[in-house]
Amino acid sequence: MFNIEKYSKVKSVSEAVSLLEKNPRARLIAGGTDVLIRLREGEEDYTELIDIHDLAELMDIQKRENGDISMGAGVTFSQVMENAIIKESIPVIAQAAGTIGGPQVRNVATIGGNICNGAISADSAAALFVLDAVLEIERVNGARELPVREFYLGPGRVALEHGDVLKAIIVKQENYAGYGANYYKYAMRNAMDIATIGCAATCKLDGEVIEELKIAFTVAAPKPMRAQTAEDGARGKRVTDENIEKIAALVMEDLNPRDSWRASKNFRLQVIRILAKRVITAAIEDAGVQR
Amino acid sequence: MSVGIAVERKDALAKVSGRAKFTEDFSVKGLKHAVYVRSTIAHGRVIKIDTQKAREIEGVRAIFTYEDVPKNLFATAGHPYAIDRAAADVADRLMLTQDIRLEGDEIAIVVADTELIAHRAAAQVEVEYEPYAALVTPEAILAPDARKIHPGGNVVGAHSYEVGGEIKTAEKEAEIVLEGEYSTAMVQHCHLENHIAYAYMEDGDNIIIVSSTQIPHISRRIVSEAINFPLGNIKVVKPFIGGGFGAKQDVIIEPIVAFLTMKMNGTPVQLNLSREETIATTRTRHPFYGKAKGGMTREGELKFLDLDVVSVTGAYASHGHSIAIAGGSKTCTMYPRAVIRYNAKTIYANMPCAGAMRAYGTPQVVFITECLMEDMARKAGIDPLDFRIKNVGLPGDTNPYNKQKILTHGLQECLIKGRELFDWDGKKAAYVDKKTGVIRSGIGVACFSYASGTYPGNVEIASCRLILNPDGSVHVHVGATEIGQGSDTAFAQMAAETTGINYADVKVISTQDTDYTPFDTGAYASRQTYVNGQAVYKAAVELREKILSYAEKVTGQAKEALTIAGDRVVYHAQPETMLITLRDLATDSYYHKNRGGQITSEVSFKTQTNAPSFGCTFVAVDVDIELCKVTIKQIINVHDSGKIINPMTAKGQVHGGMFMSIGAALFEELLVDETSGRIYNNNLLDYKFPTITDMPDLDCAFVETDEPTSSYGVKSLGEPPTISPAPAIRNAILDATGVAPDRLPMSPKNLFEQFKQAGLI
Numbered sequence A: 001m002f003n004i005e006k007y008s009k010v011k012s013v014s015e016a017v018s019l020l021e022k023n024p025r026a027r028l029i030a031g032g033t034d035v036l037i038r039l040r041e042g043e044e045d046y047t048e049l050i051d052i053h054d055l056a057e058l059m060d061i062q063k064r065e066n067g068d069i070s071m072g073a074g075v076t077f078s079q080v081m082e083n084a085i086i087k088e089s090i091p092v093i094a095q096a097a098g099t100i101g102g103p104q105v106r107n108v109a110t111i112g113g114n115i116c117n118g119a120i121s122a123d124s125a126a127a128l129f130v131l132d133a134v135l136e137i138e139r140v141n142g143a144r145e146l147p148v149r150e151f152y153l154g155p156g157r158v159a160l161e162h163g164d165v166l167k168a169i170i171v172k173q174e175n176y177a178g179y180g181a182n183y184y185k186y187a188m189r190n191a192m193d194i195a196t197i198g199c200a201a202t203c204k205l206d207g208e209v210i211e212e213l214k215i216a217f218t219v220a221a222p223k224p225m226r227a228q229t230a231e232d233g234a235r236g237k238r239v240t241d242e243n244i245e246k247i248a249a250l251v252m253e254d255l256n257p258r259d260s261w262r263a264s265k266n267f268r269l270q271v272i273r274i275l276a277k278r279v280i281t282a283a284i285e286d287a288g289v290q291r
Numbered sequence B: 001m002s003v004g005i006a007v008e009r010k011d012a013l014a015k016v017s018g019r020a021k022f023t024e025d026f027s028v029k030g031l032k033h034a035v036y037v038r039s040t041i042a043h044g045r046v047i048k049i050d051t052q053k054a055r056e057i058e059g060v061r062a063i064f065t066y067e068d069v070p071k072n073l074f075a076t077a078g079h080p081y082a083i084d085r086a087a088a089d090v091a092d093r094l095m096l097t098q099d100i101r102l103e104g105d106e107i108a109i110v111v112a113d114t115e116l117i118a119h120r121a122a123a124q125v126e127v128e129y130e131p132y133a134a135l136v137t138p139e140a141i142l143a144p145d146a147r148k149i150h151p152g153g154n155v156v157g158a159h160s161y162e163v164g165g166e167i168k169t170a171e172k173e174a175e176i177v178l179e180g181e182y183s184t185a186m187v188q189h190c191h192l193e194n195h196i197a198y199a200y201m202e203d204g205d206n207i208i209i210v211s212s213t214q215i216p217h218i219s220r221r222i223v224s225e226a227i228n229f230p231l232g233n234i235k236v237v238k239p240f241i242g243g244g245f246g247a248k249q250d251v252i253i254e255p256i257v258a259f260l261t262m263k264m265n266g267t268p269v270q271l272n273l274s275r276e277e278t279i280a281t282t283r284t285r286h287p288f289y290g291k292a293k294g295g296m297t298r299e300g301e302l303k304f305l306d307l308d309v310v311s312v313t314g315a316y317a318s319h320g321h322s323i324a325i326a327g328g329s330k331t332c333t334m335y336p337r338a339v340i341r342y343n344a345k346t347i348y349a350n351m352p353c354a355g356a357m358r359a360y361g362t363p364q365v366v367f368i369t370e371c372l373m374e375d376m377a378r379k380a381g382i383d384p385l386d387f388r389i390k391n392v393g394l395p396g397d398t399n400p401y402n403k404q405k406i407l408t409h410g411l412q413e414c415l416i417k418g419r420e421l422f423d424w425d426g427k428k429a430a431y432v433d434k435k436t437g438v439i440r441s442g443i444g445v446a447c448f449s450y451a452s453g454t455y456p457g458n459v460e461i462a463s464c465r466l467i468l469n470p471d472g473s474v475h476v477h478v479g480a481t482e483i484g485q486g487s488d489t490a491f492a493q494m495a496a497e498t499t500g501i502n503y504a505d506v507k508v509i510s511t512q513d514t515d516y517t518p519f520d521t522g523a524y525a526s527r528q529t530y531v532n533g534q535a536v537y538k539a540a541v542e543l544r545e546k547i548l549s550y551a552e553k554v555t556g557q558a559k560e561a562l563t564i565a566g567d568r569v570v571y572h573a574q575p576e577t578m579l580i581t582l583r584d585l586a587t588d589s590y591y592h593k594n595r596g597g598q599i600t601s602e603v604s605f606k607t608q609t610n611a612p613s614f615g616c617t618f619v620a621v622d623v624d625i626e627l628c629k630v631t632i633k634q635i636i637n638v639h640d641s642g643k644i645i646n647p648m649t650a651k652g653q654v655h656g657g658m659f660m661s662i663g664a665a666l667f668e669e670l671l672v673d674e675t676s677g678r679i680y681n682n683n684l685l686d687y688k689f690p691t692i693t694d695m696p697d698l699d700c701a702f703v704e705t706d707e708p709t710s711s712y713g714v715k716s717l718g719e720p721p722t723i724s725p726a727p728a729i730r731n732a733i734l735d736a737t738g739v740a741p742d743r744l745p746m747s748p749k750n751l752f753e754q755f756k757q758a759g760l761i
């Protein structure tokens, strides 16, 4: 039994925006897979809900004329996994989606809810980070765009203010075309788990030389992080085992995993180092160099 | 013919179609909901409790605290009453307590119109504590100046024995001696249906309790003791139950709901624990800390096993030291020709309370034994499988512990069969060069033995009532409870087999109701097929005899010439010639004005034997050294459970047991902070119960011995499958990596520490 005091199902994003404006305590609910957990735990700040799930304008996936791909915030992970555009152009998002929860969760959980929730373990975050995704955010006095890398502020905190609705996630063509990519979720079991460490990488090659490497981690710092130092260190390097080891060793420069009863810091560091190596290797292979 | 055939489970359709009714599915008019107020500290005493604010919330009907409950301590373990009071379970519980012994101890309880209101009110109850240092590790608990968790001290029970000769002598004969320390983790049953019960009063002075319990008759007795209410005026009803695995072989929430309805003038009150409450505050599996020593000759003859274990029962005794007693005794049936010393102690701790859990202490002691056996074989340079084949018991051996002759002992046969099915020797050769690099492969084996009930520790009483209905069908009333293991199906098969009546025409009444269900102590100890099977057999023989006698009366044919074939009575010699249908015969018995009567039989029988069952696990693993992850490539359990009543449900039992043991081996561990007693992970996100995607294909095979002490040649199978997979996996990890994990679970974060220590990473 949930303590829901007020509930409105809206018909459009603009209706949601104006309702939010009028109700300072109201919160959005999309798939509800994070919201209902909080309600079950008796949290009091989700007792007034504005329901945006199944809004057609939030469920569109399209490739624009310029090749940019836009995904509505209300797209579920099952839809992400099955969508032809995504599978064709940015399969790493589908790969990440496939690691979330289980089929029942993926059928309702939305990609927008995943990042708006602000969890440092969000499985879509690392992939969106290496794709340099841009967020389209709607509010009463107009829309704005924000790179996903600037969206996370800290554990559970994102750059949304009351009244904001995430509308769409844009991946620009220049950030996926010609890139190989990979995502690896390291967790204690194969499904229904949050990541101990998540790692995504995209890589563009010039023959056997790394032209551009992007690598991001979740749960390796107080928010999802790109490992900038390693990325800089990779530029112009030939693809050799030795170089991959060296690049992998650099990821630690930008990360600071926690020590907790769930996993010790040393254990997380071990996983980070190995994932860096394996995910970079897989992204390189995906980009066309057989290792 | 019905026994030995893979007939469909009696409850299959009801369950898969969602029509089976569980405790929560009954709608009760005016039902109120109870929620506990639980302690936020692990050790201490309540010095002040204020319920005023909570009482003012609309919809709150009543609040009771530790001040309101009877002060008679009671024992909760689901054991039969012990006439010898010295053997009785430890009585250390009150329904609500002022003395706090674990985080989440029950201080007070709120009853309200809805669960939500009750939860909010419970949060408003103000409690002040005098906190004490939490005692979690055996060292802290057993320290001379440690505070007593219960007035009697911190040791719940202890015993030791030395059988089969003297360790001192055996130690001299042994050419190779090895010592090791091995420990197992606190795990939880994670049965699908949490603990739930409701109670109401009828006709003024009767309490009716509907509960998800494995032990309705025992539950009735313990409720009577806890609330001082006449046993005969309490009725416990057990509907379909969503798993128990021992967590419901304990009387946990029935006393309080009975108390509440009694206090509230018969108002129906339900208590429906959350998953978090179920994991932290019902029952767990006792963690064991073992010091073990073993000796053998160079040729591989096992000389002795010397086991010293500490079992942690947590905040309350529950099944207490019985677990360590039962767990230890199995080693003697496995290796009956060795000298065995067993020294065990059970202690309290400010942790979740441990109780019965599938295989009752045996997985713990077998883990310790089979790690030691493995390490000895390796030290001696002997193939670990050969070592076991050479030393396991054989039919005709005497169990040195209880001096009973072991009539059927299929363990060696299981090992030999498994060797072939698994291709042990082929894999061993193939894996020789897979011991280096990032991914390493290994194989492991472990064996176990178990019992088919609790005799002579406890009485083994079972009953069966058979009724021939007017339409010729048969009703079976048994006190043995179906808890998912398939006992109703097995009993129907037995009754059909022995009477000759069609399986489809035999219906087992699945709901136990202590007002009219014949007495049985319930589902535990893998006892039901073995123990209740004998009552079913005897009742079926009697029913058949009565039917044939009545057929003689009706048809005038000598009953010796007659038999039952499906739905009719026929001539033995001419089964195709029908004499009378069972329907006509039954109708006659009920409605003929001058003869007959309802044809029934009823048997209550005490079994005074206890057949050991056996088996083993073979497993092949890949270990990703860098990521500290184990992948099971192949796993197979081979069992000697005597004759198999139903190959399909037997396989299901084995799969489920293997699943649980793989969980305990690689994933599960309920974590408690060593200084504060805080429980970290009493939820299914942080308690890493494996998912179906984590499971390899599970294989099993049977060696069918014919056990002469049971009615259908059966021995136990309910719990056994969950004993040997964990040590077999441990031994395979050792084979692959050269690192010998000495504690469970072998989860990535624990393996990381061990691999690091060993210099692998």
Ligand SMILES: Cc1cc2nc3c(=O)[nH]c(=O)nc-3n(C[C@H](O)[C@H](O)[C@H](O)COP(=O)(O)OP(=O)(O)OC[C@H]3O[C@@H](n4cnc5c(N)ncnc54)[C@H](O)[C@@H]3O)c2cc1C
Pocket: A027, A028, A029, A030, A031, A032, A033, A034, A035, A036, A037, A052, A073, A074, A099, A100, A101, A102, A105, A108, A109, A110, A111, A112, A113, A114, A115, A116, A117, A121, A122, A123, A124, A160, A164, A165, A166, A167, A192, A193, A194, A195
């Ligand atoms: C069993 C289970 C397993 C899970 N496994 C995983 C997993 O493996 N990996 C993982 O990353 N997560 C997992 N989760 C968490 C959750 O499913 C995801 O974070 C999911 O993507 C959340 O989406 P939702 O639509 O359900 O969000 P909701 O619960 O509806 O909302 C989450 C938050 O985002 C806000 N919000 C939602 N949509 C918008 C929007 N368009 N604009 C602004 N704010 C918005 C809400 O107000 C709320 O604060 C799991 C959850 C469960 C229950």
